[in-house]
Amino acid sequence: MVNCAAACGKPMTTSGVAKCTQCPSVYHKACVNMQRVPVGWACPSCKAKTPRRDNTDTPIKNDDLGEEDLSSPASMQDVAEQLRLLRAEFGAVRDEVAGLRREMAELRDMVEGYSSRIGAVEERVRCLEERMEERPAATTDSELAATVAALKIELCDRDQDLLLNDVEITGIPEVQSENSTHLVCLVARKLGVDLEERDIVFAERVGAARAARVRPRPLVVRLARRGPRAELLRAARVRRGADTADFGLPGSPCRFYVNERLTRTNRTLFYLARQECKRLDWRYQWTKDGRVYVRRNKDSAARRLRSESDIPEVFASASVC
Template sequence: MKSTATTKKWGRETSQTTDCVLISFFFLNEVLKRDNTPIKTSDSGNASADVQAPSPAERQHENVAEELRLFRSEFRAARDDIAGLRHEVAELRELITGYQARFEAVEERVKALEEQSQERASGGADYNELAGTVAALKQELSDRDQDLLLSDLEIAGVPEHPNENPSHLTSLIAQKLGVSLDERDVVFAERVGPRRLVPAASGTGGEASSEAVAGRARPRPLVVRLARRGIRGELLRAARTRRGVDTSGFGLPGEARRFYVNERLTRLNRSLLYSARQECKRLEWRYSWTKDGRVYVRRKSGDAAHRIKSEDDIGKVFG
């Protein structure tokens, strides 16, 4: 506001200066009009004629006329400069007005944030609504992440050895389950997760070979992404009907081990499934499973199934 008042004062002083210049110019112009003294010029046709030298009064009049012409040109330039300056002042006023409006908007936003902070501290309804919105957004993001894994399988329990071929292992597992699997049906197959060693028996010393270390290491899960969800569904159904299948006939060193074929879950859903199974075991609920990456539980046959979306749902369902 101070800058706006200064701008207005400067504009008034500029206008007064312009008025004074105009009055002076008018006065000098009137003086020039009243001066009717003729100016003698030489006759170009009569080269031999005598040229009379101008009198002092004539020279003075000529000087005054030249000064007036210069003053006119300078006045026009000053008038143009003043017009441009007025335009710049107008633009400056508009800019200041815009900044003032922005400052007011920022003040309103800061005030609104302060009010929201106070309501959050007091546990108001707006904070509860915001917390519910955040939880819904987290659930939506989790569902989207899980949808990206709808073509994936996670196979656990298959022994891991150096220089193994995960794609070949996948084909052997499919044959064991009685599902025909073409090489083009497998997008990729790989081990995931860090290696975890099983504690060695006491009394063993010395350096172990890579094969011995791989034998003591807990096998990492084998993740397989399939080109079609139909093949994934066939493998899951076959694994449910053929419980107890093992790695016999795979040509792997060591004794045969059971393996398990499951849906690949996000970290959140894997944690929810673990917590749900722990509660089912504690409260003697009979069923806990996943379908399309969603976690479900049921007390007994004939009861309604409950979907577990978050840790809060575990508290609500199992009470």
């Protein structure tokens, strides 16, 4: 890319170009102070190299100094041309200085913006540090413990919600190569519930294998809909004492129980609640949709237990009342 031969030295464009007819130099029209390029135009460098014509007839201003008469037309033309070139160079320098000023202003604004943001962030950090210093350590620890306990309860509730279509059947003897789905259908028929195999998503024993003399493992069942699950639980409460007679299992009939399937946390909580109810002679403890409830008698209100820490609080407050 060709640059301007004048003082600006900037790259040339396709428009606004003045090309010398005596050398390959090109100029911006603004740099040589021209609107239109005349035919046969020569650049200032070529004009300076052109031999001067005979000036013997030019009047001498002072013979001793040998100075040229500036009042001649040729000298005035050269001076005017030099002034135009200087004016063009000064204009280019002025434009460059203005561009530098604009860039410096933009850079200053950018730096001021970053400085204000950094100052705001530092102020927020300082306020947080002051708040942490003012807050006692014990309060912070207790708040953290309360937050962790609340998160554990929330996670347990979410895990329990995933088991809303499940039931747990206990007490049915376990034999090799048993058909768990068929056993669930037998239990439903025994309880008077119309349940088909297509209503069962899966049915399987859970837990490690046990010896024959130990209690059989529970049978976990997931149903496709909550309606049959509710009917099974309702029928199990009505027909308490149902056993495995007519199931075709070896040995004497055994009583079986149908309950909601609980998470390990809620199962432990329900066990501790039953133990406490026995100790304090509370009559009622039950689960509903995976939630654990206790009640002292028919006239008292039901209380929900969300975690093990609720046990002393619930039973102590009820004893005081």
